[in-house]
Amino acid sequence: xxxxxxxxxxxxxxxxxxxxxxxxxxxxxxxxxxxxxxxxxxxxxxxxxxxxxxxxxxxxxxxxxxxxxxxxxxxxxxxxxxxxxxxxxxxxxxxxxxxxxxxxxxxxxxxxxxxxxxxxxxxxxxxxxxxxxxxxxxxxxxxxxxxxxxxxxxxxxxxxxxxxxxxxxxxxxxxxxxxxxxxxxxxxxxxxxxxxxxxxxxxxxxxxxxxxxxxxxxxxxxxxxxxxxxxxxxxxxxxxxxxxxxxxxxxxxxxxxxxxxxxxxxxxxxxxxxxxxxxxxxxxxxxxxxxxxxxxxxxxxxxxxxxxxxxxxxxxxxxxxxxxxxxxxxxxxxxx
Amino acid sequence: xxxxxxxxxxxxxxxxxxxxxxxxxxxxxxxxxxxxxxxxxxxxxxxxxxxxxxxxxxxxxxxxxxxxxxxxxxxxxxxxxxxxxxxxxxxxxxxxxxxxxxxxxxxxxxxxxxxxxxxxxxxxxxxxxxxxxxxxxxxxxxxxxxxxxxxxxxxxxxxxxxxxxxxxxxxxxxxxxxxxxxxxxxxxxxxxxxxxxxxxxxxxxxxxxxxxxxxxxxxxxxxxxxxxxxxxxxxxxxxxxxxxxxxxxxxxxxxxxxxxxxxxxxxxxxxxxx
Amino acid sequence: xxxxxxxxxxxxxxxxxxxxxxxxxxxxxxxxxxxxxxxxxxxxxxxxxxxxxxxxxxxxxxxxxxxxxxxxxxxxxxxxxxxxxxxxxxxxxxxxxxxxxxxxxxxxxxxxxxxxxxxxxxxxxxxxxxxxxxxxxxxxxxxxxxxxxxxxxxxxxxxxxxxxxxxxxxxxxxxxxxxxxxxxxxxxxxxxxxxxxxxxxxxxxxxxxxxxxxxxxxxxxxxxxxxxxxxxxxxxxxxxxxxxxxxxxxxxxxxxxxxxxxxxxxxxxxxxxxxxxxxxxxxxxxxxxxxxxxxxxxxxxxxxxxxxxxxxxxxxxxxxxxxxxxxxxxxxxxx
Numbered sequence: 001x002x003x004x005x006x007x008x009x010x011x012x013x014x015x016x017x018x019x020x021x022x023x024x025x026x027x028x029x030x031x032x033x034x035x036x037x038x039x040x041x042x043x044x045x046x047x048x049x050x051x052x053x054x055x056x057x058x059x060x061x062x063x064x065x066x067x068x069x070x071x072x073x074x075x076x077x078x079x080x081x082x083x084x085x086x087x088x089x090x091x092x093x094x095x096x097x098x099x100x101x102x103x104x105x106x107x108x109x110x111x112x113x114x115x116x117x118x119x120x121x122x123x124x125x126x127x128x129x130x131x132x133x134x135x136x137x138x139x140x141x142x143x144x145x146x147x148x149x150x151x152x153x154x155x156x157x158x159x160x161x162x163x164x165x166x167x168x169x170x171x172x173x174x175x176x177x178x179x180x181x182x183x184x185x186x187x188x189x190x191x192x193x194x195x196x197x198x199x200x201x202x203x204x205x206x207x208x209x210x211x212x213x214x215x216x217x218x219x220x221x222x223x224x225x226x227x228x229x230x231x232x233x234x235x236x237x238x239x240x241x242x243x244x245x246x247x248x249x250x251x252x253x254x255x256x257x258x259x260x261x262x263x264x265x266x267x268x269x270x271x272x273x274x275x276x277x278x279x280x281x282x283x284x285x286x287x288x289x290x291x292x293x294x295x296x297x298x299x300x301x302x303x304x305x306x307x308x309x310x311x312x313x314x315x316x317x318x319x320x321x322x323x324x325x326x327x328x329x330x331x332x333x334x335x336x
Numbered sequence: 337x338x339x340x341x342x343x344x345x346x347x348x349x350x351x352x353x354x355x356x357x358x359x360x361x362x363x364x365x366x367x368x369x370x371x372x373x374x375x376x377x378x379x380x381x382x383x384x385x386x387x388x389x390x391x392x393x394x395x396x397x398x399x400x401x402x403x404x405x406x407x408x409x410x411x412x413x414x415x416x417x418x419x420x421x422x423x424x425x426x427x428x429x430x431x432x433x434x435x436x437x438x439x440x441x442x443x444x445x446x447x448x449x450x451x452x453x454x455x456x457x458x459x460x461x462x463x464x465x466x467x468x469x470x471x472x473x474x475x476x477x478x479x480x481x482x483x484x485x486x487x488x489x490x491x492x493x494x495x496x497x498x499x500x501x502x503x504x505x506x507x508x509x510x511x512x513x514x515x516x517x518x519x520x521x522x523x524x525x526x527x528x529x530x531x532x533x534x535x536x537x538x539x540x541x542x543x544x545x546x547x548x549x550x551x552x553x554x555x556x557x558x559x560x561x562x563x564x565x566x567x568x569x570x571x572x573x574x575x576x577x578x579x580x581x582x583x584x585x586x587x588x589x590x591x592x593x594x595x596x597x598x599x600x601x602x603x604x605x606x607x608x609x610x
Numbered sequence: 611x612x613x614x615x616x617x618x619x620x621x622x623x624x625x626x627x628x629x630x631x632x633x634x635x636x637x638x639x640x641x642x643x644x645x646x647x648x649x650x651x652x653x654x655x656x657x658x659x660x661x662x663x664x665x666x667x668x669x670x671x672x673x674x675x676x677x678x679x680x681x682x683x684x685x686x687x688x689x690x691x692x693x694x695x696x697x698x699x700x701x702x703x704x705x706x707x708x709x710x711x712x713x714x715x716x717x718x719x720x721x722x723x724x725x726x727x728x729x730x731x732x733x734x735x736x737x738x739x740x741x742x743x744x745x746x747x748x749x750x751x752x753x754x755x756x757x758x759x760x761x762x763x764x765x766x767x768x769x770x771x772x773x774x775x776x777x778x779x780x781x782x783x784x785x786x787x788x789x790x791x792x793x794x795x796x797x798x799x800x801x802x803x804x805x806x807x808x809x810x811x812x813x814x815x816x817x818x819x820x821x822x823x824x825x826x827x828x829x830x831x832x833x834x835x836x837x838x839x840x841x842x843x844x845x846x847x848x849x850x851x852x853x854x855x856x857x858x859x860x861x862x863x864x865x866x867x868x869x870x871x872x873x874x875x876x877x878x879x880x881x882x883x884x885x886x887x888x889x890x891x892x893x894x895x896x897x898x899x900x901x902x903x904x905x906x907x908x909x910x911x912x913x914x915x916x917x918x919x920x921x922x923x924x925x926x927x928x929x930x931x932x933x934x935x936x937x938x939x940x941x942x943x944x945x
C-alpha cells in the first residue's frame with residue numbers, strides 16, 4: 001500500500017505569518033513595540049519628559065520587580081495564587097518601621113530585620129498551612145480563599161497594632177540628586193540602587209547556584225523535578241524564604257518613597273500580579289523585566305493622562321496582557 | 337447474533353469525513369504533519385500507529401479542540417477545520433476521550449440526559465416561558481437515557497454519582513453518553529483501554545449493531561491489534577504525524593512501511609486468534 | 611442578671627440580644643450579602659467560574675441607578691431596571707474576553723476589572739462624585755436618589771403600625787424588601803438550576819471539554835451565568851445604596867467580594883438555604899463586635915472584624931470546605 005502523497009496546507013496569509021513570527025520571538029517583538037512607543041512618546045512630549053518619567057518609573061519598577069520575582073516562583077512551583085503576598089510587603093514595611101522609627105535604629109537595620117522577619121513569616125505559613133493543604137490535594141479555590149483569609153489575618157493584625165494612621169519611615173524625603181539634566185529624589189535613587197543590586201544578585205543566584213537552578217526547575221515542572229530526585233520540600237521552603245525576604249524588601253522600599261498604611265501592600269498586589277503574568281508564570285527573569293517595565297509604563301502614562309488615574313495603569317496592563325497574551329511575554333506554550 | 341450481522345459489512349463508498357493535509361504544530365514540533373485521510377460512511381475504521389504518531393492530536397484538531405495550523409477537513413460536506421467543538425458535535429461528529437470525562441459530581445442519569453440533542457430546556461428563555469414543553473422533552477430524554485443505560489447494563493447505577501463508577505463502567509458511560517447525541521460519526525479514542533474482555537465484547541457488538549441498524553460510522557484509535565484486525569473494515573496507519581498506510585486490515589498488516597514504523601516501538605502485529 | 615455576667619468576660623453586653631435596631635441593621639446587611647453570594651453561588655458553585663468581581667457588579671448597579679436619577683432625571687423606579695440592564699451589559703462586556711481564561715487567571719481578571727470600575731468611580735468626579743460619592747443632586751437642596759424609596763418606606767412603616775408594631779425601626783421596610791428579594795431570587799435560582807439549562811452549567815463546572823464535545827455552547831452558557839450574577843449583584847448594590855444612603859467607591863472594594871465569599875462558603879457552596887443562614891450568622895457576628903466593651907479603639911474593633919473573617923475563611927477551607935450545610939460530595943472546592 002502506498003502512502004498518500006503529502007498535501008500542502010492552506011495558504012497562510014501574510015498577517016498570520018507575522019503573528020506567528022511574533023509568537024515565536026516574543027521578547028524581540030516586545031522590544032520592538034516598546035522602542036516604537038518610546039519614539040512616539042519622545043516625539044509627542046520631548047526627550048526630557050520621557051527620560052524623567054523613565055527614571056521615576058525605575059523606583060516603582062524595582063518595587064514591582066522585587067515583589068513579582070518572589071510571587072512568580074511561588075505561583076510557578078505551587079500553583080498558588082497567593083493573595084497574601086501583598087500583605088507580606090506591608091508586614092515587611094511595618095517591621096522596618098518598628099526598627100527604624102520605634103527603636104530609632106538606622107534604616108539599614110530596618111531593612112535587614114524586615115527581610116528576615118518576612119522570610120520567617122512566609123516559611124511559617126508554608127509549614128502550618130500550605131504544606132498540609134497540598135498534602136490533602138486542596139483545590140484552586142480552596143487555596144485561593146485561604147490566601148485571602150491569610151491576607152485579612154495579617155492585615156488586621158498590623159492594623160490592630162498600628163492603626164490605620166499613615167506612617168512614615170525615618171528617611172530623607174527632601175534632598176534631590178541631579179544628573180544629565182534629570183532630577184530624582186535621593187531616597188528614590190537609593191531605592192533604585194538597592195533594587196537593582198538585589199535583583200542582579202537574585203538573577204545570578206538563580207542562574208549560578210544549585211539552589212537557584214533547582215528553584216527554576218521546580219517552577220518549570222514540579223512533578224518532573226520530584227521524579228528527578230530533588231528534595232522538593234527543602235527547595236519549596238527556601239523559595240518561601242526567598243519570596244518573603246524580597247517581599248519584605250519591596251515593602252520597605254515602597255514605604256520609604258511613599259508611606260505606610262495597612263492596605264498599601266494589597267494595593268500593590270494587582271500590579272505585581274500584572275508583572276508576574278506579563279513575565280510568564282514561574283519565570284523569575286520574566287517577572288523581573290516585566291516589573292521594571294510596568295513601573296516605567298506607569299510613570300510614562302502620567303505624561304498623557306491625569307496623575308490620579310495612575311493607579312489604574314497596572315490594572316489595565318493586567319487585563320490587556322490576559323486578553324492579548326495570557327502566557328506572558330516570555331511564556332512558552334499556550335497553556336491557558 | 338447471527339453471522340450476517342456480525343461480519344463486517346461492506347462500507348458504502350461515500351466519505352463522511354475527509355481530512356486533507358492537516359497540520360498541527362506545538363512550538364517547533366509538528367505533531368500532525370500533513371495528514372490526509374477519509375472515513376467512509378457506514379464503516380468501522382481503525383486509526384492505528386505507534387505512540388506519538390499524532391492520532392489523538394488529529395482527533396483534537398478535527399473535532400475543534402485544537403486550532404489547526406494548516407489543511408482542510410470536512411464532515412458530510414461541511415468545512416469544519418477551525419470550527420468550535422460544540423458546532424462540530426452538533427453536526428453529528430461526536431468524540432470520546434482517551435481519559436474518560438465522566439462528569440463525576442453528577443448522577444449517571446444526568447450525564448446521559450445532558451447529551452441528548454434538541455433540548456428546548458437548555459435555552460433559558462424556554463425554561464421560563466415554555467415549562468410544559470421543557471418538561472415533556474425531559475421525560476422523553478429520561479426514557480431514552482434509561483433505555484440506553486439498560487443496553488450497557490448501567491441502568492441500576494442511574495442515580496449514582498458518575499464519580500463512583502469503576503474505570504470500565506466509566507468507559508461504557510462515555511460511549512453511552514456519546515450515543516445519546518445520535519451521532520452520524522463516532523470518534524472513539526482507545527475505547528478498549530482498561531476494560532475487561534467481556535465488556536469490550538459488548539461494546540464491539542453494540543458498535544456493529546449500530547452500524548448495521550442505523551448506519552452510524554466509527555473511527556476509533558486502538559492499540560489492541562486483535563480488536564483492530566478482527567473488527568474493522570479498514571485500517572489507517574499514522575506515523576510521525578502523517579498517514580503512511582490505508583486499506584483493509586490484512587493488507588495493512590503486511591505493509592513494509594507499517595512494519596517499519598512499528599519496529600521502532602516494539603509492537604508486533606499478529607494474526608488474531610480465531 | 612446572670613446572663614449579662616456570662617457575656618461580660620467576652621466584652622459583650624446584653625444589648626446584643628435586645629437591641630432591635632441592631633438586628634434590623636444586621637438583617638439588611640445580611641440580605642445584601644446573601645444576594646451577592648447567591649450570584650457567586652451560581653457562578654462558582656454551579657458553573658465552576660471563579661468570579662471575584664462581585665463588588666464591581668454592585669458598584670455598576672448602584673452607580674448606574676444613582677447617576678440615572680441624579681444626572682439624567684430618571685425616576686427611581688425606572689432607574690432600577692435600567693441600571694440592571696447596564697450591569698448585565700457590563701457583565702457581558704467583561705465576560706467576553708475573560709471567560710476563556712483558566713480559573714486562576716479569571717479570578718485575577720475579575721478582581722482587576724472590578725477595581726477598574728472602582729477607580730473610575732473614584733476619579734471621574736463629574737459623573738460619580740469622586741471620593742465624595744453620590745447622594746443628593748448638586749446644591750444639596752435638590753432631589754436625593756432615595757427619595758422615592760423613603761416615601762414608600764414611610765408607607766410601609768404605616769402598615770407595620772397598623773399591624774400593631776408601634777414605633778417600627780426605620781430600616782424595617784428595607785429589611786422586608788431585601789429579604790423578599792432574597793427569597794424570590796433563591797426560588798428563581800433553584801428553579802432554573804433544576805432545569806436542563808442548569809444541567810449544562812453543572813456539566814461545564816465538571817468538565818468544559820466534555821460539555822463542548824456533547825454539543826453544548828459553553829461560552830453562551832457561561833455568559834448567561836455571569837449576566838444573571840451581574841443582575842443579582844446590581845440589586846444588592848441598590849439595596850446597599852438605600853441602606854447607606856450614599857454611593858461611595860469605598861463601599862465596593864475587593865473586601866466586599868471577599869466577605870461575600872465568606873458568606874457563601876460559610877453556608878455551603880451548593881446549598882441555597884445554607885447561604886441564607888450563613889449570611890445572617892456572618893453579619894450577626896461581625897456587627898456584634900460593636901457591642902464589645904473592651905478598652906480598645908474603634909479601629910481596633912474593626913481590625914478584629916477582619917481578623918475574624920480571615921480566620922473563619924482559613925478554618926473553613928482547611929476543615930470544612932463544604933460549609934455548614936453543604937454535602938461533601940457536592941463539594942466544589944477540592945479538585
